[in-house]
Each structure stands twice: as C-alpha cells, then as structure tokens.
Amino acid sequence: MLAPTERGCLVIADITGYTEYLAGSELEHAQDVLADLMRTVVAAIRPVLRLAKLEGDAAFAHAPQGTIEGPMLLDVVEGCYLGFRKRLRDIAHATTCQCNACRRIPMLNLKFFVHDGEFVRARIAGREELAGSDVILVHRLLKNTVAERLGLSGYALFTEACLQAVGLDAVALGMQEHAETYEHIGEVRAFVHNLARRWEEEQARRRIYVAPGKGDLELVFDLPAPPAVVWDYLTSPAKRLRFQVGATRIDQTNPAGRRGPGTTTHCAHGEEVIVEEVLDWRPFDYFTTRFAPMGFAIDETAEFAATDRGTRVTLRAKIARTKKAREMWPTLREMYPAMMREVFAHLAAVLADDGVGDATHRG
Numbered sequence: 001m002l003a004p005t006e007r008g009c010l011v012i013a014d015i016t017g018y019t020e021y022l023a024g025s026e027l028e029h030a031q032d033v034l035a036d037l038m039r040t041v042v043a044a045i046r047p048v049l050r051l052a053k054l055e056g057d058a059a060f061a062h063a064p065q066g067t068i069e070g071p072m073l074l075d076v077v078e079g080c081y082l083g084f085r086k087r088l089r090d091i092a093h094a095t096t097c098q099c100n101a102c103r104r105i106p107m108l109n110l111k112f113f114v115h116d117g118e119f120v121r122a123r124i125a126g127r128e129e130l131a132g133s134d135v136i137l138v139h140r141l142l143k144n145t146v147a148e149r150l151g152l153s154g155y156a157l158f159t160e161a162c163l164q165a166v167g168l169d170a171v172a173l174g175m176q177e178h179a180e181t182y183e184h185i186g187e188v189r190a191f192v193h194n195l196a197r198r199w200e201e202e203q204a205r206r207r208i209y210v211a212p213g214k215g216d217l218e219l220v221f222d223l224p225a226p227p228a229v230v231w232d233y234l235t236s237p238a239k240r241l242r243f244q245v246g247a248t249r250i251d252q253t254n255p256a257g258r259r260g261p262g263t264t265t266h267c268a269h270g271e272e273v274i275v276e277e278v279l280d281w282r283p284f285d286y287f288t289t290r291f292a293p294m295g296f297a298i299d300e301t302a303e304f305a306a307t308d309r310g311t312r313v314t315l316r317a318k319i320a321r322t323k324k325a326r327e328m329w330p331t332l333r334e335m336y337p338a339m340m341r342e343v344f345a346h347l348a349a350v351l352a353d354d355g356v357g358d359a360t361h362r363g
Contacts, residue, residue: 003120008064009073009162010117010130010138011049013041013080016109016153018057033091033105040087041110044080047226048072052130058142062119062130070166071259072232074173074193075283077112077156079228081195082202084110085154109196112156113141116165133185140182146192150176154196160189172257205261208280208288210301215316216329219337221344223311225351227284227304230311233347234302235259235287243346245339246270265289294332296325315340 015037022030034057041059042051048068049061063073092105117134124131141159146152157178163170170177175191182188212218223230233239237250244250249268256262263278279299280288286303297320305312317336319325 003122005118005120005132006064007118008062008116009049009068009166010115010119010134011045011061011063011077012055012058012113012138012142013045013061014058014111014113014142015041016111017107021104021107033102033108036091037084037087037108040084041080044083045076047228048076048232053127060130060139065165068166069232069236069238070163070168071254072236073114073166074168074258075231076228077114077193078195078198079283081110081112081154081156082199085199109154111146111154112195113138114156114162115141115159116162137182137185137188140185141180141188141190144180146178150178150192152192152194152196154194154199156193156195158191158193160191163191169257207282208299209286210288210299210316210318212314212316215301215318217315217317217333217336219315219340221313221315221340222307222309223313223344223348223351225310225356227306227311229351229356230313230347231284231287231304233351234313237265239350240267243343243350245342245346294328296320296322296328313344 015034018034038054038057038059042054045051045059045061049063052060052062054060068076088105088108092102115134115138117132117137119130119132119135122129122131137159141157144157146155146157158168158170158175170191173193175193178190178192180188180190225233233243237252241247241250244267246269247267248270249266251266251268252259253264253266254260254262259278260281261278263281265276265278267274267276274291274293276289276291278287278289280286280301284304286301288299288301290297290299292298298317300315300317303314303316305314319329
C-alpha cells in the first residue's frame with residue numbers, strides 16, 4: 001500500500017564549522033560539546049516542529065501543512081539561533097579547560113534551511129523516514145554559496161516556496177535575495193535571513209520588562225502545553241479569537257513584516273476596541289505589551305516558564321503614574337483577575353481540543 005503524500009514545512013538546523021572544529025579538537029570533549037549543543041537545538045524546535053531525525057551535526061524537522069504560521073516559524077528559527085548562541089557563550093564562560101575542543105568553541109555557528117513541499121513517510125531499516133524530491137531539495141541546500149557570496153555563517157535560508165506558503169514578506173523582513181542551481185533540480189530561488197545580525201541586535205536592544213515585585217498586579221496560570229505552543233496561541237490573532245472571551249474580531253499589524261516590537265493588535269469586543277502594542281518580544285521567554293482598557297496605559301509582561309506539566313504563565317501589570325490611572329485602577333483591579341481566569345480557562349480547553357494539551361510534543 002502506497003503511503004499518502006503529505007505537504008508541509010521542512011527545516012534543517014545545521015551546526016556550522018563542526019567538521020573543521022572536530023578535526024582540530026580532542027574527540028571526547030568535542031563530542032560532548034556537540035551533544036550539548038544538539039540538545040539545545042532540539043529543545044528549541046521540538047515543541048512546534050516535529051523532529052524527523054538527527055543527522056550528525058544537524059537536526060531535520062518538519063511541520064505538517066497548516067500547523068504553523070509564518071511569524072511563529074520565524075520565532076522558532078530565531079529563538080533556536082539565539083538559544084544556541086547563548087549556550088555557546090555560557091559553555092565558553094563556564095569552562096576552565098584549555099584543550100582545543102574547549103578553546104575552539106566560539107568558531108561554531110548555526111544555520112537553517114527551510115522549504116515547503118511534499119513528502120511521504122517511508123519505513124527504512126525499521127525506522128520512519130521522510131522521503132521525496134522536496135526532502136532531497138532541502139538537504140541539497142546545505143551545499144550553497146551563501147558564505148562565499150554574502151559572507152555569512154549564521155543565517156536562515158528560506159526558499160521562495162516556503163515564504164509564499166507561510167505568508168512571510170522577505171523584503172519587509174530585510175532578507176537578501178539569493179539563488180542556487182542544482183543538478184536535476186535547476187534554479188532554486190531563496191532569501192537569506194541574517195541571524196548573526198539578529199543576535200547582535202538582541203544584545204543591544206533595551207529590555208522593557210515588568211520584573212517580579214515591580215508591578216501593580218501579578219497573576220499566575222498553569223497550562224498543559226510547552227512554552228512555545230502556549231506562546232503561539234497567545235500571540236496568533238486567529239488562535240486568540242478562539243478563546244479570548246467577548247472578542248468578536250482580532251486584527252494585527254506588523255510594520256516589520258513579523259510579530260515583534262511595534263506590532264499592534266486591535267481586539268474588538270462589539271463596538272469597543274482595545275489596542276495592544278508590543279514593546280518587547282523575547283520568544284519564548286516573555287513579551288511586554290501596552291494597552292489602555294479604561295483610558296490609561298498599562299504595561300503588561302507575560303512571562304513563560306516550563307514546568308513538569310507544561311507552562312506557567314505569569315502576568316505582571318504596571319499602570320501609568322497618572323491621575324486617571326489612580327482613579328480608575330481600583331475598579332479594573334477588581335475586574336481584571338476574573339477576566340483573565342476566564343480567558344486562560346478557555347485557552348486550556350482549546351489546547352485540549354486541539355490535542356496539544358500535553359507537555360511532551362508528539363512526533
């Protein structure tokens with residue numbers, strides 16, 4: 001019986017420079033470093049993408065068609081890269097070992113290859129594998145001219161087919177157009193996202209964060225799904241509309257071509273519209289928004305922490321220091337906790353209905 005053809009997003013996360021690193025390093029320490037970094041990569045992508053297999057110094061994953069939106073795909077790729085760079089930095093700072101494997105850690109980097117296409121599931125040597133011409137294509141992308149032509153070692157290469165499928169605007173995102181030609185495949189049009197630059201931007205960007213004990217209100221909610229999944233539901237307009245109590249329409253504007261600082265969300269409750277502006281965006285740790293439900297500004301940080309059973313979301317709200325805020329806050333202070341309890345109860349039910357109410361990701 002032939003396996004049915006499926007379609008979806010195909011992603012390879014590949015550690016750059018590992019062959020050269022391995023050649024000049026002690027094997028035992030080098031393998032320990034690789035194992036540590038691969039755990040970091042897999043942990044970052046697996047809650048949203050389904051791991052197909054580990055391929056030496058690379059992880060191959062996929063998302064079935066319709067299961068991931070463009071902004072979330074970008075958050076996963078960037079979040080994985082930033083987590084990888086943080087882990088590299090932490091390993092280098094924590095070790096006092098002077099062996100080559102430890103001293104040469106900073107030469108490693110991470111790159112991604114992302115395509116949308118068809119595949120089938122095949123049993124090979126007793127194990128399920130993804131197969132098909134698009135699977136071959138995404139693997140061919142590993143051999144490319146990005147480093148020579150653009151001088152990059154930390155990047156994400158998105159095929160044009162992928163960007164169209166998930167609705168990402170390469171120009172608005174500042175991606176560089178690129179093309180590769182492969183035997184039996186022909187020209188593959190793609191766009192390159194400079195992840196090394198994103199790392200530098202993140203280090204320089206000012207944090208806007210309501211810290212523990214610094215807000216006027218703190219609420220805690222536990223949900224039975226991984227942080228990245230909960231993040232997706234709380235930030236996707238289409239998903240929010242399914243559990244946001246009283247909302248009749250949710251529209252979102254992304255000036256930079258993706259969700260992040262500057263994004264505005266208009267949440268309509270009948271004739272009333274609440275406008276939320278994203279001030280800070282750190283997938284999948286926290287985001288901070290500003291909104292004015294009763295005519296005064298509130299900055300609210302939603303922080304995500306993994307637990308044994310899923311995710312703990314902590315909301316910390318800080319009101320503007322104005323006369324109107326002081327007058328109106330007591331009323332909202334009584335109403336808001338009950339509203340949020342209802343919203344998060346509905347979210348938990350939606351997660352269960354969608355089959356993602358589980359801290360461990362399937363596949």
